[in-house]
Amino acid sequence: MSRDILEETIACVRSRLGDLDEIVIERAVVGLFFSGVKLSTGHAGSAATPIKDIPEAVCCPSSAMAMPFPGKLRGRKAATLMEEAVGSTGVRRALGIAAVNALAQAAAERCGSPGAQVLSDVDAFDAAEIDAGEKVVVVGAFAPFLRSLRQLGADYLVLEKDPATLKPVEIPFFRPAEQAADVIPQADVLLITGTTLINETLDLLLGLAKPTARVAVVGPTVSMLPDAFFRRGCDILGGVEITDPDAFLDVISEGGSGYHFFGKSARKIVLTPRRIHQGDGSSQLRTQQPGRNPI
Incomplete structure (x- = not known):
């Protein structure tokens, strides 16, 4: 279950930051597409808002009962909110993951990212270095990737629970999420949205994934502490480093997305287990995991 990855990441946060009692929530936001928190340390983290867990369109849905103490998060211990990442589902879980990611950013700043190559202002799609002849499977209707795959002329399929999230041009490539066991083993490159951390499917x-597949997990839900992901065979983590927390939270509170915060209040980062240096002196982003076949 994805909570195993989250539990390992929480343990990593505690190990690297030590006593968390003095770190509290300064601000929390639940936006249309993303949720986020800012800590008293000045660090911030985000996660996708599981909007489909709040299906009612009128006030006031019973799902509002799942909100973690509306209006009362400020001043609460960050470690307490972090534990929601492995507890409840829905909005509480999203805010818990955002707290994990905020603390992970603090931990990465303090301790670095041992064993990882960190690349700033790099898109995870570019880091995946997809060749036109490779079979690509995308988990989740991640619009920027689907557009790039069309432009590349790639052979791809997209696993998605709700086909309504796809454009008409993408429907021929759609496969129901229930077909994951048949579709994913076909992938030479597997691109997974970080939202799978929230619905516990990652x-x-x-x-x-087949042992030779190149695997990327992407999106603002992804942590800057990659240890647990790498241990499970991820080659690329594409996440977000929030550079201006208040501006970032303002944007997502107004329904903003990556189009509105990248290059302004946040930047893209890519983490890989290590960079492989080629014999000609150039270096590639493709990675090699212990126990996996070289790419």
Whole structure:
């Protein structure tokens, strides 16, 4: 289950930051597309808002009962909110993951990212270095990737629970999420949205990938502490480093997305286990995991 990855990441946060009692929530936001928190340390983290867990369109849905103490998060211990990442589902879980990611950013700033190559202002799609002849499977209707795959003329399929999230041009490539066990083993490149951390499917999806597949997990839900992801065979983590927390939270509170915060209040980062240096002196982003076949 994806909570295993989250539990390992929480343990990593505690190990690297030590006593968390003095770190509290300064601000929390639940936006249309993303949720986020800012800590008293000045660090911030984000996660996708599971909007489909709040299906009612009128006030006031019973799902509002799942909100973690509306209006009362400020001043609460960050470690307490972090534990929601492995507890409840829905909005509480999203805010818990955002707290994990905020603390992970603090930990990465303090301790670095041992064993990882960190690349700033790099898109995870570019880091995946997809060749036109490779079979690509995308988990989740991640619009920028689907557009790039069309432009590349790639052979791809997209696993998605709700086909309504796809454009008409993408429907021929759609496969129901229930077909994951048949579709994912076909992938030479597997691109997974970090939202799978919220719906607890990431570990299962990673386990379906063939040993030679190049695997990327992407999105603002992804942590800057990659240890647990790398141990499960991820080659690329594409996340977000929030550079201006208040501006970032303002944007997502107004329904903003990556189009509005990248290059302004946040930047893209890519983490890989290590960079492989080629014999001609150039270096590639493709990575090699212990126990996996070289790419």
